[in-house]
Amino acid sequence: MWATSPACTELETHVLDWLVEMLGLPRQFDSHGRGGGVIQDTASSATLCALLAARERATGWRSNAQGCDRRLVAYVSSQTHSSIEKAVRIAGLGSEQLRRLDVDESFAMRPEVLERQLAADRAAGLQPCFVCATIGTTASNAIDPLPAIGRLCAREDVWLHVDAAMSGSAALCPEFRFIHDGLEHADSYCFNPHKWMFTNFDCDCFYVADRDALIRTLSILPEYLRNRASESGRVFDYRDWHVPMGRRFRALKLWFVIRWYGVAGLQHHIREHVRLAQEFATWVEADDRFELAVPPPLNLVCFRHRGGDRANQELLEALNASGALYLTHARLHDRLTLRLCVGQTQTEARHVREAWERIQRLARPV
Amino acid sequence: MWATSPACTELETHVLDWLVEMLGLPRQFDSHGRGGGVIQDTASSATLCALLAARERATGWRSNAQGCDRRLVAYVSSQTHSSIEKAVRIAGLGSEQLRRLDVDESFAMRPEVLERQLAADRAAGLQPCFVCATIGTTASNAIDPLPAIGRLCAREDVWLHVDAAMSGSAALCPEFRFIHDGLEHADSYCFNPHKWMFTNFDCDCFYVADRDALIRTLSILPEYLRNRASESGRVFDYRDWHVPMGRRFRALKLWFVIRWYGVAGLQHHIREHVRLAQEFATWVEADDRFELAVPPPLNLVCFRHRGGDRANQELLEALNASGALYLTHARLHDRLTLRLCVGQTQTEARHVREAWERIQRLARPV
Numbered sequence: 001m002w003a004t005s006p007a008c009t010e011l012e013t014h015v016l017d018w019l020v021e022m023l024g025l026p027r028q029f030d031s032h033g034r035g036g037g038v039i040q041d042t043a044s045s046a047t048l049c050a051l052l053a054a055r056e057r058a059t060g061w062r063s064n065a066q067g068c069d070r071r072l073v074a075y076v077s078s079q080t081h082s083s084i085e086k087a088v089r090i091a092g093l094g095s096e097q098l099r100r101l102d103v104d105e106s107f108a109m110r111p112e113v114l115e116r117q118l119a120a121d122r123a124a125g126l127q128p129c130f131v132c133a134t135i136g137t138t139a140s141n142a143i144d145p146l147p148a149i150g151r152l153c154a155r156e157d158v159w160l161h162v163d164a165a166m167s168g169s170a171a172l173c174p175e176f177r178f179i180h181d182g183l184e185h186a187d188s189y190c191f192n193p194h195k196w197m198f199t200n201f202d203c204d205c206f207y208v209a210d211r212d213a214l215i216r217t218l219s220i221l222p223e224y225l226r227n228r229a230s231e232s233g234r235v236f237d238y239r240d241w242h243v244p245m246g247r248r249f250r251a252l253k254l255w256f257v258i259r260w261y262g263v264a265g266l267q268h269h270i271r272e273h274v275r276l277a278q279e280f281a282t283w284v285e286a287d288d289r290f291e292l293a294v295p296p297p298l299n300l301v302c303f304r305h306r307g308g309d310r311a312n313q314e315l316l317e318a319l320n321a322s323g324a325l326y327l328t329h330a331r332l333h334d335r336l337t338l339r340l341c342v343g344q345t346q347t348e349a350r351h352v353r354e355a356w357e358r359i360q361r362l363a364r365p366v
Numbered sequence: 367m368w369a370t371s372p373a374c375t376e377l378e379t380h381v382l383d384w385l386v387e388m389l390g391l392p393r394q395f396d397s398h399g400r401g402g403g404v405i406q407d408t409a410s411s412a413t414l415c416a417l418l419a420a421r422e423r424a425t426g427w428r429s430n431a432q433g434c435d436r437r438l439v440a441y442v443s444s445q446t447h448s449s450i451e452k453a454v455r456i457a458g459l460g461s462e463q464l465r466r467l468d469v470d471e472s473f474a475m476r477p478e479v480l481e482r483q484l485a486a487d488r489a490a491g492l493q494p495c496f497v498c499a500t501i502g503t504t505a506s507n508a509i510d511p512l513p514a515i516g517r518l519c520a521r522e523d524v525w526l527h528v529d530a531a532m533s534g535s536a537a538l539c540p541e542f543r544f545i546h547d548g549l550e551h552a553d554s555y556c557f558n559p560h561k562w563m564f565t566n567f568d569c570d571c572f573y574v575a576d577r578d579a580l581i582r583t584l585s586i587l588p589e590y591l592r593n594r595a596s597e598s599g600r601v602f603d604y605r606d607w608h609v610p611m612g613r614r615f616r617a618l619k620l621w622f623v624i625r626w627y628g629v630a631g632l633q634h635h636i637r638e639h640v641r642l643a644q645e646f647a648t649w650v651e652a653d654d655r656f657e658l659a660v661p662p663p664l665n666l667v668c669f670r671h672r673g674g675d676r677a678n679q680e681l682l683e684a685l686n687a688s689g690a691l692y693l694t695h696a697r698l699h700d701r702l703t704l705r706l707c708v709g710q711t712q713t714e715a716r717h718v719r720e721a722w723e724r725i726q727r728l729a730r731p732v
Contacts, residue, residue: 041407042610052456067460068434082588083611089583090418090609092458094433138590194612201614217455222448223697224504243456243609244408245449246560248567331589 002235003227005249009236012039012251015258016205022263023171023191026184029207031236037207038241039250043165044083046190046206049214049242051087051130054159054187056217058129064217068092073121074130075099077109077144079137081163097126106294107142107332109133111149118156128158133186135179136167139330139337140293141300143167143179150185161188165204166343169196170274170298173267179298187213196273196299196343197266199257203250206241215240273299273342276352280340283356289366293337301340302332306366309336318362325355368601369593371615375602378405378617381624382571388629389537389557392550395573397602403573404607405616409531410449412556412572415580415608417453417496420525420553422583424495430583434458439487440496441465443475443510445503447529463492472660473508473698475499477515484522494524499552501545502533505696505703506659507666509533509545516551527554531570532709535562536640536664539633545664553579562639562665562709563632565623569616572607581606639665639708642718646706649722655732659703667706668698672732675702684728691721 002009016037020030029035040046055063055072063072072093076084078100088098099121101113118128131153133144146162153160162183168191170176183189190206193199208214219240221230229235239245261269277299284290284303293302305311312329316338319327328339342352368375382403386396395401406412421429421438429438438459442450444466454464465487467479484494497519499510512528519526528549534557536542549555556572559565574580585606587596595601605611627635643665650656650669659668671677678695682704685693694705708718 042612044610044612048456048609063458063460064455065460065462067436067438067463068458070433070435072433082586082591086584086586086609086611089430090414091456092429092434094429094431096431097433138588201612202610218452220448220452222504224694225448243414243452244410244568245452246408246410246567328590 001225001227001230001237001239003229006229006235008247008249008251009238011255012238013037013236015251015255016207018258019205020207022258023168023180024174024177025171025180025189025207028184028209029189034211035207035209036211036236037205038238039254040190040204040206040242041202043081043163043190043192043204044086045243046204047084047132047161047163048087048090049206049218050132050159050161050188050208051084051091053208053214053217054130054161055091055093057159057213058127061216063092070094070097071125071127072129073097073099073126074132075101075114075117075128076132077101077103077134077137079103079107079139079142080132080134081138081165084132103142107137107140109144109149111145111152114149115152118152118158128156130159130161132161132163135162135164136298136300140302140332141167141297142294143297146180146182146185148182150182154185159187160185162186162190164189164191166192166195166300167298169193170270172197172263172270176270176274176298193254193257196270197257198261198269198345199254203254211241218242273347276347276349277301277340277342280342280352280356287360289363293332293335299342302330302337303340304335304337305363307364311364312336312338315359315363319358322358324358325351367591367593367596367603367605369595372595372601374613374615374617375604377621378604379403379602381617381621382573384624385571386573388624389534389546390540390543391537391546391555391573392552394550394575395555400577401573401575402577402602403571404604405620406556406570406572406608407568409447409529409556409558409570410452411609412570413450413498413527413529414453414456415572415584416498416525416527416554416556416574417450417457419574419580419583420496420527421457421459423525423579424493427582429458436460436463437491437493438495439463439465439492440498441467441480441483441494442498443467443469443500443503445469445473445505445508446498446500447504447531450498469508473503473506475510475515477511477518480515481518484518484524494522496525496527498527498529501528501530502664502666506668506698507533507663508660509663512546512548512551514548516548520551525553526551528552528556530555530557532558532561532666533664535559536636538563538629538636542636542640542664559620559623562636563623564627564635564711565620569620577607584608639713642713642715643667643706643708646708646718646722653726655729659698659701665708668696668703669706670701670703671729673730677730678702678704681725681729685724688724690724691717
């Protein structure tokens, strides 16, 4: 709580407000109005908290007291991170009440599909409470269309959470802020400086537009936690902004990352990573053994060998066994796809070039 | 997951197995059989995971799929930490389904009260699923009677979680292992080396007797997390043992604490802390302005000035404002009670003596 270490809380609030400015996030998320930010361990935990606040707001804070009733429904796309399903289970909604909506050809959520599903569920006597849109999906870095989704959620009074775990950092650069178009409709948002902002794990920045909704959901006040500062109503007790009661002083490392690089330095590295990934994509396109699975929007390139799943699996294993680089995989259109991501602190042009040379060397002819 | 950093997982399993031996915990909690341990951030998070596994075991893993149905009931004593109520809300049971049972004169859970409540709830068509017993309650360090509670939970097929957040460390010393009598009946157990084992926050050690129950509750396997090591069934993916997917390498700091002090060194400090607290209690008893609220079982002394709540509140504020010591408070039998805890790395006899001298100096006559 605030009284345990005022500096820990105050610095965290400041650093998270700075990031609202640095990323050009909508002002509903800073602490000067009704919103505010808090550091969580991971996006999984942040999403769980968003879902819980959504659950409570939808039921007038009755689920906390009476328990879930199997009528609440949550919405994601088929490409949304699996942590949302985990959260839906944890929060007692049940994964049968999670709708995994079909996506468009770029793997983004389709607002008209969401709209139809919301209507169908309401018609069935169910209660839509939560939509999670993603800025940069795990498998392919797809960007869900926030403006249409956001207007729909506002009209339907459904909590909109936006998960920008890796890609959010791109908004440090004005030219990439298009990824957050429509974010002004969101009730909550998170991104992870530990993913693409050079900050040691763990550090997820979680923002809410209405902090009272979150606090009312997670606050419990036994006698041994009562204190004058909390009762003044003028301080944040971050204990009530997440699952654990105790917490570390994670704002320090985030502050020092910002001090060390400066905003211009952070922008430089983000730009360079996007440039390197885009350059890598042109090399993939120029080699007729390979194809891009999708045009890369930022720093994640999804590509595959044209020789089929087995060729890609063998290539993946040979590359990772080299110890010189590490690729991950996904299935896109039910085909094994390789993923190269440029985002680490020490990654330079030569690493990306060497990665491509190694891929070319180990790839068999089609 | 294991494949991300095998050393991180393997060392954690080893260190948590060592602690089973070091604390003389029942062998159902080590990883050689069906159990195992994992590091979580705090006891709040560990308890939530225990409750979720209990919820799923009780419903044949149907709550995860279908959602909660308001029939599941959880049991604690009136002295149990507030994080359990938070967990009951988060997990969708609803705090109305949390029974806060009356305690005995030493603030410990009364097994016969638990037995009656279990029967009453079953008679009402409800489904008991979770009991949380505490070894060392927050307010007064009370020790719930595990042997009777454990036999009851086994007979009733209700998940028993044991929260020994601070006091568990006492079991490093054989003479204090009585606190864990009956723990062989428990399904899960946690204690916090960051509380009383000289380890930097955060570090909660969480054990389950049936790891499959926990993993089945929290596991989700999307394509991008599939890998050969996981599919062999021969490694732990700790991602499935708690809420977050990502995790830090916390076993390192715990290992180094054990290396630095050695078992004998840890025992020495635990013994010294208990001795100092007990000595402090004799000073309290010898000053007729003060009284003990309860006989201190270990290292937490609950005492009060005989002059009433206001005298205690003023004394508490004056002492904490001095900056020389920090007392916390609780209400016991509805009277404000001061709590002095001896457990920090650098605390020596002179600090406890100086604390008492300051308390005596600032205390008014009755």
